[in-house]
Amino acid sequence: MRTSIATVCLSGTLEEKMLACSKAGFDGIEIFEQDLLVSPMSPEEVRAMADRLGLGLDLFQPFRDFEGVTEAQLQANLHRAEAKFQLMNRLGMDLVLLCSNVATATIDNDELFIAQLRQLAELAAGYGVRIAYEALAWGKYVNTYQHSWRIVQGVDRPNFGLCLDSFHILSRGDDPAQIAQIPGEKIFFVQLADAPVLSMDILSWSRHYRLFPGQGGFALDEFMLHLVRSGYAGIVSLEIFNDVFRQSNVERTAIDGLRSLKWLQSQAAGLLAGSGQHSALELEALPGAQEATAFDFAEIRTEDPERVAGMLAQLGFAFKGQHRRKPVQLWASGEARIIINSQRSRGVEAAVSGFGVQVPDPGAGGARGTSLLATKVPRQQTHHEQELPGFLAPDETEVFFSSPANTRNWEREFLDAGEAAPETGNPAVDGIDHINLAQPWQCFDESVLFYSSVLNLEMMPGTEVPSPMGLVRSQVLRTADSCVRLALNIVPQGLEKAIERHHEYPEHVALRTGDIVQLARSARARGMEFLPVPANYYEDLAARFELDGQLLATLKELNLLYDRDEQGEFLHFYTKTLGNMFFEVVERRAGYDGYGAPNAPVRLAAQFESNRWSRN
Numbered sequence: 001m002r003t004s005i006a007t008v009c010l011s012g013t014l015e016e017k018m019l020a021c022s023k024a025g026f027d028g029i030e031i032f033e034q035d036l037l038v039s040p041m042s043p044e045e046v047r048a049m050a051d052r053l054g055l056g057l058d059l060f061q062p063f064r065d066f067e068g069v070t071e072a073q074l075q076a077n078l079h080r081a082e083a084k085f086q087l088m089n090r091l092g093m094d095l096v097l098l099c100s101n102v103a104t105a106t107i108d109n110d111e112l113f114i115a116q117l118r119q120l121a122e123l124a125a126g127y128g129v130r131i132a133y134e135a136l137a138w139g140k141y142v143n144t145y146q147h148s149w150r151i152v153q154g155v156d157r158p159n160f161g162l163c164l165d166s167f168h169i170l171s172r173g174d175d176p177a178q179i180a181q182i183p184g185e186k187i188f189f190v191q192l193a194d195a196p197v198l199s200m201d202i203l204s205w206s207r208h209y210r211l212f213p214g215q216g217g218f219a220l221d222e223f224m225l226h227l228v229r230s231g232y233a234g235i236v237s238l239e240i241f242n243d244v245f246r247q248s249n250v251e252r253t254a255i256d257g258l259r260s261l262k263w264l265q266s267q268a269a270g271l272l273a274g275s276g277q278h279s280a281l282e283l284e285a286l287p288g289a290q291e292a293t294a295f296d297f298a299e300i301r302t303e304d305p306e307r308v309a310g311m312l313a314q315l316g317f318a319f320k321g322q323h324r325r326k327p328v329q330l331w332a333s334g335e336a337r338i339i340i341n342s343q344r345s346r347g348v349e350a351a352v353s354g355f356g357v358q359v360p361d362p363g364a365g366g367a368r369g370t371s372l373l374a375t376k377v378p379r380q381q382t383h384h385e386q387e388l389p390g391f392l393a394p395d396e397t398e399v400f401f402s403s404p405a406n407t408r409n410w411e412r413e414f415l416d417a418g419e420a421a422p423e424t425g426n427p428a429v430d431g432i433d434h435i436n437l438a439q440p441w442q443c444f445d446e447s448v449l450f451y452s453s454v455l456n457l458e459m460m461p462g463t464e465v466p467s468p469m470g471l472v473r474s475q476v477l478r479t480a481d482s483c484v485r486l487a488l489n490i491v492p493q494g495l496e497k498a499i500e501r502h503h504e505y506p507e508h509v510a511l512r513t514g515d516i517v518q519l520a521r522s523a524r525a526r527g528m529e530f531l532p533v534p535a536n537y538y539e540d541l542a543a544r545f546e547l548d549g550q551l552l553a554t555l556k557e558l559n560l561l562y563d564r565d566e567q568g569e570f571l572h573f574y575t576k577t578l579g580n581m582f583f584e585v586v587e588r589r590a591g592y593d594g595y596g597a598p599n600a601p602v603r604l605a606a607q608f609e610s611n612r613w614s615r616n
């Protein structure tokens, strides 16, 4: 599939945008005229640069508001258009976008639109220019793709066709299925955009909140199937108006965008595979998606390994050994393996720096990550050590693919592996339940796509949690069977400014146990410091749930939090924060499937209180 991206998606100058798109691997770009107007490069220089970079100049957006106007206005519009067609000849571009009129149309008459657009098409033909007509969702008279298609049929000129933009179709709730009935060769261009599910006016939603495919709530894989059925064989472009992307690092945003198109192609190819249908779009499937079966390990980077080790010992973990070569320790309890790493840890009190997942075929997982343009972080190894394919996530977390056999191999690199049996008779942690990662505000959407595509995780509905530092957006990603769950929390902007380093917003590893009450008691007996929970919380619990008095007293005594869903109950507690991380311990009873979301504001406020005192 040929890929393109609109310059309006990106930050920087036209030159920087072109370089970034080429470096990421796009086949071409759409030029918004504004980017050209403010550029010191002449049209000829832009053309030469695109040639040098092997970048197609696919679509030009120089004017709008053409049809449905008075005769005098029409003449002025044609004059304006002709100057732009001449400019396109200098740029070597032959496809121009025309949006349906949103502002200057005064006459609601399809026959008039058709006659005026036919004049434009004939003028364009003299310059070898083709026109792609796009219905904007807020177009004054033409605002659906079905209507724009009737107009295109009426104009009936070979150089006049359609531009389809998924945002304008899906934002209105229109059914994209009729796209399949449009002959592919009359679709001149396709723009894709995803968006979060919001209820706001469509124009503001479109101009500020669009997202790359896979980051929002639109069913773009199905949209692609309708497009395939039309026989469309042209370019698929990204046109994302997003306030964050427009101020983010241009090279990263370009990679994020291309990753989204690679992921989407693969999703659509998967849907198509069952139908036996041929695709003129040549959708490329990614190498085999791996279904993660468990967390392999979580890694804590710290300059003070003793303090992290102390917390793990209080939670009943056993020391499994020191790496034979590196300043790295392995601690384990059941299937929960925690690596304490003091390499490159200067100035890091404690932070969640990475994790591994077990998959059936780590090599295939690694190949998929590479195809998705993820940055590699090879696990440094010597001759007999286990190689694990690893990638750096946008939030700088290191993510590794392993398999149960690989796990046994790398565990052996720790000198005492297998020798130190866990203390018997104590209630124990038996695995990692989920990992919660803080996201700097500018990389939240990029991370959502990275983790869901590279690790093949599903997006759950997002939530918002109030905290004393601001509203925290939270997004859970998980495998279909919930064996691996990640919670991404966007750090409030105000907080980030105040502390300058996003990692001071704590991240955590949540550990699973079958008996949280006994575990909490033994941890307390070993001196564990818990996050204190205010008495108000327990009064509210008593009001919301009919809790047994004994249970309520136990929750209060041990600083345990409580939640319930249709399936079962959830009990959990938090350790005190160390540096930028803490541990959570959870007990899921009878298939409870959430994360204690109603308790998250209590946790954030309690951490704010206790961190404030420790900072002063």
Ligand SMILES: O=C(O)c1ccc(O)c(O)c1
Pocket (backbone or CB within 6 Å): 097, 099, 134, 136, 165, 191, 206, 207, 239
């Ligand atoms: O918001 C707009 O005006 C606008 C312009 C061009 C497009 O292709 C589009 O989808 C929206």
Ligand SMILES: [Mg+2]
Pocket (backbone or CB within 6 Å): 134, 165, 191, 239
């Ligand atoms: Mg568009």
